[in-house]
Amino acid sequence: MSQLVFEQFLNGIQLGMFLFLVSAGLTLVFGFMNIINLAHGSLFMIGAYSIALISGATGSFWIGLILCLPVTALAAFIIEVLIIRPLYTRDHLDQVLATFGLILFINEGTTMLMGRTPQFVDMPEALSGSVTLFGVFSYPLYRLAIIASGIIVAAILWFIITKTRVGMQIRAGTTNREIVQQLGVNIDGLNTAIFLVGAMFAGLAGAMAGPLTSVEVGMGENLLILCFVCIVIGGIGSIRGALFGALTVGIVDTMGRSFLPSILGAFLDPASASGIAAGLSSMSIYLLMVIVLVLKPTGLFPVAGRIS
Amino acid sequence: MRTTKLGLLAGLMLSATAAVAEDLKIGMITTLSGPAGYLGADVRDGFMLAIDEEGGTLGGVPVDVLVEDDGLKPENGRAIAERFLERDQVEIMTGIIFSNIAPVVAPLTLRADRFYISPNSGPSQFAGSKCHENYFVASWQNDSLHESAGINANNLGFKNAYILAPNYQAGKDALAGFKRYFNGEIVGETYTQLGQTDYAAEIAKIRAADPEMVFQFLPGGMGINFMKQYDQAGLRDEVPLVLAAPSADINILRAVGEAMVGVANTSHWNHDLDNEANKAFVASFAEKYDRLPTVYASQGYDTARLIASALKATGGKVTEDMDGFREALRAADFDSVRGPFRFNSNNHPVQNWYSRIVVEEDGEFRNKTTGIVAEDHADAYVGDCNL
Known part of the structure; x- marks a missing residue:
């Protein structure tokens, strides 16, 4: 039993790291640029489709993984210049409408180009199979690789944000954009850079998802909702919050799915227990969000003095 | 008009x-x-x-x-x-x-x-x-598909099973249908979300329950994702699957590939x-x-x-x-x-159910009919219908 708990905990961390890859960009864009980008999930999908196409054509997962980053960045650059830039000074409703339109546009465009049949990415030879952890249970190597890539991205972001000059400007901009602009920082350049970096993380997450799940139109939307939950729990604009929120959501969701049926089964008959558990576990993360928002309305790691 | x-x-x-x-x-x-x-x-x-x-x-x-x-x-x-x-x-x-x-x-x-x-x-x-x-x-009728899988599991000699399906009407019908004819013990029963893509948590539970076989009803992309992840987790060789037609159609076979070879399943139709x-x-x-x-x-x-x-x-x-x-x-x-x-009197089919096995022939993955598991099979609800 403790072995199962540990394995599910690992599954939860893996889901959390995966959510973090997408949430990191979302929270940066929302926190620094004050833009609600609903099309962030579309960038995730673009990453997944690029790896499916490129690795399908070249036969190599790794070439696909490397090339999907510039492809996503290019897509993000076009989106930023054409759609997002005119929206900086507009209110959130306009941003929601425009980026929701983008979702429809990108989804339909992908359907026209790629068709409705799901695409598949082959698992790289080096990461397929499973490893035995602590001599007791085997765990898929690829899922460990997702955890590792999440940790690497978190470390890179931590370094940039806390140790570099650009990071200082980002932190300052998240707190008060106008003053940073008045101090002579090139806000437009920084905006584009942040949008591209966020998009590349989403693209990376999409590419990592490829070998695990089918690559299909609309795959980013469900994920996007989860990621909004992550950044709201963590505190908008905070990378640390996004990491913490994503891990919490991942673990709560996985643990709920695994253990609620047996917990409820202790005092309900099996059929209704599994029925109620299925419903409860899909609600669990939203319940968590409600609880966090009641106790800490700005999230667990609010950005100090943020003026939005 | x-x-x-x-x-x-x-x-x-x-x-x-x-x-x-x-x-x-x-x-x-x-x-x-x-x-x-x-x-x-x-x-x-x-x-x-x-x-x-x-x-x-x-x-x-x-x-x-x-x-x-x-x-x-x-x-x-x-x-x-x-x-x-x-x-x-x-x-x-x-x-x-x-x-x-x-x-x-x-x-x-x-x-x-x-x-x-x-x-x-x-x-x-x-x-x-x-x-x-x-x-x-x-x-x-939804249940019939999975009743045939239950009968097939009996014929193959399995004594216990872990079963899972999405949490919606057809998923509930599926598990009910499988259990109606399967004589063995159900060691675990899980409802997943409709449209779920990641099955890591469910697969870990299957591993922990250590059943003789797994029955899943995950049609379309859900089944493709489940099978790929099941194979990646290294469970395919340890715990065999007994499926119904929707979890082993030719598109799933093509997408999942080699990992499906040898999987037993049942259907009312096959290309052969x-x-x-x-x-x-x-x-x-x-x-x-x-x-x-x-x-x-x-x-x-x-x-x-x-x-x-x-x-x-x-x-x-x-x-x-x-x-x-x-x-x-x-x-x-x-x-x-x-x-x-x-x-039948309730306007639902009475038909045969065939057992099939996934094989690789001419570089393609296909189902091969191996026999009949139920002849002139009627659904379980016809008695409740007063037509």
Whole structure:
């Protein structure tokens, strides 16, 4: 039993790291640029489709993984210049409408180009199979690789944000954009850079998802909702919050799915227990969000003095 | 209704337009988008193949098939059904793939006094207490699919099983159906979310429960994702799977590949069934669409052929001769590609279920029929239906 708990905990961390890859960009864009980008999930999908196409054509997962980053960045650059830039000074409703339109546009465009049949990415030879952890249970190597890539991205972001000059400007901009602009920082350049970096993380997450799940139109939307939950729990604009929120959501969701049926089964008959558990576990993360928002309305790691 | 409208139209429109308006309208609400989109696409393609073979008619009656995508959302299904029934005046409704859409579309259709003929979904309530004289299922009652898997699991000698399905009507029907005939012990039962893509948590639970076999009902993309992850977790060689047709259709085999070889499953149809209608169907489907038909394509084709047989009997009358058309449908006077087939008193099929095994031949992954697990199998709800 403790072995199962540990394995599910690992599954939860893996889901959390995966959510973090997408949430990191979302929270940066929302926190620094004050833009609600609903099309962030579309960038995730673009990453997944690029790896499916490129690795399908070249036969190599790794070439696909490397090339999907510039492809996503290019897509993000076009989106930023054409759609997002005119929206900086507009209110959130306009941003929601425009980026929701983008979702429809990108989804339909992908359907026209790629068709409705799901695409598949082959698992790289080096990461397929499973490893035995602590001599007791085997765990898929690829899922460990997702955890590792999440940790690497978190470390890179931590370094940039806390140790570099650009990071200082980002932190300052998240707190008060106008003053940073008045101090002579090139806000437009920084905006584009942040949008591209966020998009590349989403693209990376999409590419990592490829070998695990089918690559299909609309795959980013469900994920996007989860990621909004992550950044709201963590505190908008905070990378640390996004990491913490994503891990919490991942673990709560996985643990709920695994253990609620047996917990409820202790005092309900099996059929209704599994029925109620299925419903409860899909609600669990939203319940968590409600609880966090009641106790800490700005999230667990609010950005100090943020003026939005 | 149709004739009065035509009378008005005739005065206003060119005769060519009137001739088009005279075609019998069939509404097809099906799932074409998302990971399960190929299910609807194959039902549609099979249906259209039957029409093409007759040169644009069914049973000699010119038909106009309106196809719309429900996107696996009941609210879309409702909107399309209302439009089909009120504006387009379709006389036959068909195409429904998923059992969360059928309970929305079927009552609307039946209330409007039109015929509902399912090419796929057969939820339990409409086979039993809520059965209706104008509601037909040409494919199977949901439970039956999985009852056949339960029987197959017994035949293969499994003593216990872990079972999982999505948390919706067809998923509940699936687990109920499997348990109805499986004699062994159920060591674990899990409902997943409809459209779930990651099954890490469920797979860990299966590993911990250490069952002799796993039965899963995860149609379309869900099954593809589950099977890939099941293989990646290294469970495939440890815990074998016994599946029903929707979890082992040819698209899933193609997508999952080698990891499916040797998986036992059951179906009411397979491409290698030895009857003339099936041989002709598989050949002409492959010729027209350049791929092997899935079980869904066979169901779409059979549904169209069923409608054709009834239209031929009534000379094209549907809503003008409800009793005649209904009786003609019930007779099911056509050669089904699945072999022996007739309707039970609840308008659901009585048919054979075949055991199959996944093999690799000519570099392609296919199902090979190995025997019959249930002959003239009727659904479990027929007794609750007082038709």
